[in-house]
Amino acid sequence: MAGLKKVLIIGGGAAGMASAIFASEKCCDVHVFEHNEKLGKKLFITGKGRCNFTNACDPEDFPGNIVTNTKFMYSSFDRFNNRDAIDFFEGLGVKTKVERGARAFPASDHSSDIIRAMEREMKANGVKIHLGSHVKDLILEPYEKEQEKNVSGDISAGAVPGKGRSGNRKKKSHEKIIKGIRLENGHEIYGDAVILCTGGRSYASTGSTGTGYELARKAGMQVNDTRPALVPLLTKEEYIPEMQGLSLKNVSLTITYGKNGKKKYQGFGEMMFTHKGVTGPLVLSASSLLGKWLQEGPLKAEIDLKPALDEEQLEARIIREFEGAQNKQMKNVIAKLLPAKLRPVILRISGISGEKSVNLITKEERQSLIHFIRHFPFTITGTAGFDEAIITQGGIHVKDVDPKTMESKTTKNLYCIGEILDVDAFTGGFNLQIAWSTAYAAAQACV
């Protein structure tokens, strides 16, 4: 092994395994430290056990699906994009398929095929896997020699001559250098580079317990507050749990903030009621955009249950229903308009008795019904917790990480990749693509 660079990878999840493969392809001595008894526990449950490992969209559409710190991803995505990810897994022997919304999956529908293929490749490349190995600390030393580079002695990109104490501008440089890691059992392992990829905080039972944030802080990096994202939303009104299990398709959801009703989210699609709030694709996407507003207080939301009809068309439709059923009770007449669980709720908030016969309905009552079909209201009080969140928002501040190499700007030879970074995306395979792209960038740079 003499002469080979030794790379220590903290975390055997998606990003850890990918970086191990990419680094080992460059003939490094690669070690993965994973505190679970197996690799890729979270990867196993992704895509409901089917692993939506990337999105086969036009690569140009990828940035539009990154919610936080989009620009940070440009460079690494350019070098290893979604098409590269598909080629990569096909190359590992995983047949892939693309479904609705360009979501890419293993053709077998088994996430275990992705994990097994990566394990096979790591074994073939001689990667050493250390299971049951909790990394407790980083071995860091001051990085004095390089602390202040000046332009005349050492040309650095972006340096401007004529600034600084001696006429040369000082470049912000590494304060520390990483020498190795320390395990919980006290063992110290030394290496040339360390890749930190301990994931976020969501679904902690998979091993992503957030321990890496403390390690990042010790290495001098800023860690932004974390919060659950791609997560169900909690609601206030007692009528929401009444509709538990009801799924609405082709509806429009609008969420506003503050007294002036500033629009914070609008989307069209599918959502569902739960025993404590709402969930489904529309809601998960909304949750990624609302987190910081929710910290300020509750948000108002409304569903347009008939977005395909304009106001007049909806009124004409309702009048038609009423005309054909003059002596029937309201609760029966609206059966053609709304799903069963929604009917009593909408009548109640519209102030109409379900027993009332249609010929007794006033114009005001009809207008009220139309209003609540267009603006079905509820209040969002917060998000569910990390145990229900697909992703963690927040994490290592990207200003402290070089977007080309993923190297920490505060600690030399330390690389940070995957969900531990303050970068997150919508559902559709984009979050795993962040893991693959950043893993590739770090592996290319650290060897």
Ligand SMILES: Cc1cc2nc3c(=O)[nH]c(=O)nc-3n(C[C@H](O)[C@H](O)[C@H](O)COP(=O)(O)OP(=O)(O)OC[C@H]3O[C@@H](n4cnc5c(N)ncnc54)[C@H](O)[C@@H]3O)c2cc1C
């Ligand atoms: C239910 C669910 C479904 C999802 N579905 C999808 C999907 O279909 N498509 C998609 O793109 N994204 C999906 N995601 C998100 C995706 O799983 C993550 O973005 C991705 O796993 C992040 O990869 P990572 O390697 O950064 O972190 P992780 O996969 O979380 O891996 C981190 C690893 O580090 C280990 N670790 C932590 N601390 C230490 C320590 N101190 N010492 C040693 N080991 C440590 C952990 O045990 C873990 O194995 C889903 C997430 C969830 C929760």
